[in-house]
Amino acid sequence: MALMKKGAEANLYLESFVRVFHHAGGGKVVIKHRVSKRYRVSEIDNQLRDSRTALEAKLFSDAKRAGVPTPLVYEVDRTNMRIVMEFVRGQQVKFVLEKLRPKTRRNICRLIGRQIARVHRVGIIHGDLTTSNMIFTENGKVYFVDFGLGEYNSSVEARGVDLHLFRRALQSTHFRITDEAYRAVLSGYRREFGRGADEVIKRAREIGLRGRYVQKEERAWH
Amino acid sequence: MLCLGIESTAHTFGVGIVTDRGKILANIGNVHKSAKGGIHPREAARHHGVIAKETVLCALAKAGVTMNDIDLIAFSMGPGLGPTLRTGATAARALSVFYQVPILGVNHCISHVEIGRLTEGAKDPVTLYVSGGNTQVIAFDAGRYRVFGETLDISVGNCLDVFAREVGIPHPGGPNVEQLAREGKHYIPLPYVVKGMDLSFSGLMTEAVRKHRTGSDLRDLCFSLQETAFAALVEVTERAVAHTEKREVMLTGGVAANKRLREMVGLMAKEHQAKFHVPPIELCKDQGAMIAWTGLLMYKRGVRHKLDQTQVRQRYRTDEVDIVWR
Known part of the structure; x- marks a missing residue:
């Protein structure tokens, strides 16, 4: 996985659709991984990462329904705190x-x-x-x-x-x-x-x- | 060239004497202590007025110079408490007029960053400035110190102090909360408020006090309060680091004395491969040397203030000062 951006709360990786989902498909996906922060206690860390991951995926799709362009969400993985989504070129x-x-x-x-x-x-x-x-x-x-x-x-x-x-x-x-x-x-x-x-x-x-x-x-x- | 700097934004009346090479010859502070903690602005201002002369003389003696050796007077122009600011400004004006020395009004928050850059050799840090009165994330960009996050209500120091007072922890609140927090084991969920780049601590403080009234263990509460407030501070600082891509992080202000906060900011800096700086605690706190040094930086780049431009500004913003010396 190629690191696209190391953000403040998450790392963004660029990956091909095929490699992530193991079946026919094209194009690229972005994996947003909310990494654990060692500076905060695990209670706060887990709570923030989990709630933000779940909520963000829902917000993406609701915003899209409201007519705002957002990346398509392909997968929400709350064990690893990852969202797999469409790569937006621009x-x-x-x-x-x-x-x-x-x-x-x-x-x-x-x-x-x-x-x-x-x-x-x-x-x-x-x-x-x-x-x-x-x-x-x-x-x-x-x-x-x-x-x-x-x-x-x-x-x-x-x-x-x-x-x-x-x-x-x-x-x-x-x-x-x-x-x-x-x-x-x-x-x-x-x-x-x-x-x-x-x-x-x-x-x-x-x-x-x-x-x-x-x-x-x-x-x-x- | 010698500059005498006067600090009086809150409960500290400080006088520092610094050379234009950045050598601190004297840095004397006199802190107003009130019986119940907290600051009564008028009482603090009265205190500053009473000890002003003695503090100046003490600083001169420590530096081994007389007023005739002083080439510039700098003072804290704001942000801070009106009455105490005015006392410091009055002292500065009196010295300036009597000894015929130029006078410069300095932004207090910026001088915290500048003294850290001087003594720690930090070139271009993202600064987390946390004290009893201020909470800001500051980074230099295009001629100004930009604020990349600040509190929308009370400062983090105030949050800890008021919590301490409300639950009966003796003065000084911050250090005592830190002590108790070390014995805390269980994390009690408290409101974690990060709004974009900005922070808010008043709801956190109220909820922590409420949890105490409903019987939560005080040590656990101190632990949880610190962890929640500091995690939010570090998150906002981290955003500024990620956004500006700067390679240095500095922690300053009175709350920088907190070991847990130092540890957390240090861990974050490490994750971003940034250098981490904390000035010695005497220079993190409010003092005159930082005012003197910033005054010198301004003066050498041609900044001049006439006497009628030296009114204090209680809400002097960090990002409204043109930083001509960088």
């Missing part, structure tokens, strides 16, 4: 976003906003929206490839946190274009989510202003 949005022409970039961001709205509408919180978790494919789709911190939650608060965290991710990775990108995300979100979108967006802003290191004048409750 580039991480992280690497393309700043190279795109402004208009294309706005469109991609709007699409991302629409997709966030789609998962939110069916009660899913992504939990870790960053541009490294999104794959931009040749046919212009954006795949959400990591639901490792996702959950089922339909509250305005959780949706607000989701949006707020995406803004924070844009700030730390794409600080040059954060504002224009986030504006486009919100416009897509608004259009797709429909009624109630403004409430979520307002909450996201409030959550940002609640932060520990935000200027007092800008805080929500002065």
Whole structure:
């Protein structure tokens, strides 16, 4: 198995379909293996790895049903904490976003906003929206490839946190274009989510202003 | 060139004297202790006002210099408690005006990273900064210290201290919880909260207190509280390491004194083949030397503050300072 990426919580391996499933079939698969972390006690370690593996597989398929491109899940192995899934060919949005022409970039961001709205509408919180978790494919789709911190939650608060965290991710990775990108995300979100979108967006802003290191004048409750 | 740095963000009034070569000539701290633990901002500020002169004189004597040898005054501008910050800033301004020496306001969190880079030889670490007031994962990128994760509510030090106080563990809370945790055997499930890159400890603290009231063993609770809080801290730090692909990890702040946390961060660093740095504990805690050293870094790169630019900033963010010296 070829190591594709050593992430923070899991290792990603690239493997051929045939080698994994032992029968006729083509193409490549990605194996996401949640490795044990020696720094934490086994109770926390097992609980986090098991629940995140099971939940992530379910979130992938529910998100796909809601109209968001996600890799197809072929197998969930809760003994070894592995998910075997489709390999999505493309580039991480992280690497393309700043190279795109402004208009294309706005469109991609709007699409991302629409997709966030789609998962939110069916009660899913992504939990870790960053541009490294999104794959931009040749046919212009954006795949959400990591639901490792996702959950089922339909509250305005959780949706607000989701949006707020995406803004924070844009700030730390794409600080040059954060504002224009986030504006486009919100416009897509608004259009797709429909009624109630403004409430979520307002909450996201409030959550940002609640932060520990935000200027007092800008805080929500002065 | 000599810089005198004043630290006063919380309960420590510290004065450090550092040369522009990075030699620490003196680093004197005076900690305000309250009877029940915790900090009363006004009381702490009063304490700082009373001992300010004595601490400065003590630092000068230790360094073997006089005020006439000092070329620059630096002070903690924030983030921190308003009253104590203002006391430190007032002392700094008085010295600056009286001795006609330039003055610079320094970001407290950044100076924690800079003193570690100075003494540990860390070049470009992902820093986990954990103290009674702050919890941040900091890494340098494109001219700024970016925050790759921070607490959304209380700091991890505060979580441990308040838990200790609520369940009747004597002051100082953090170290005593660490002691008790060593005798804990059974893990009691507690809320583990990682929201993307950010952390939250207030729910964890409340639940731990609640579990104590419903009869859970205190040693097991201390153990479980530490394990849960620290696992979340290390996970967020690990994400920053994976994301930035930096080869060094640094742990600093008062909670860096905790041996279990050191062990956990060290294990994580090893898994990523990253070098692991922890400054000596006196330099992890709040002190004046880090302020003096960061002041020197700024001054040598041409940063100047006029007197009316030296207002303190209680919520001074790590990622709003242009890092001209890197």
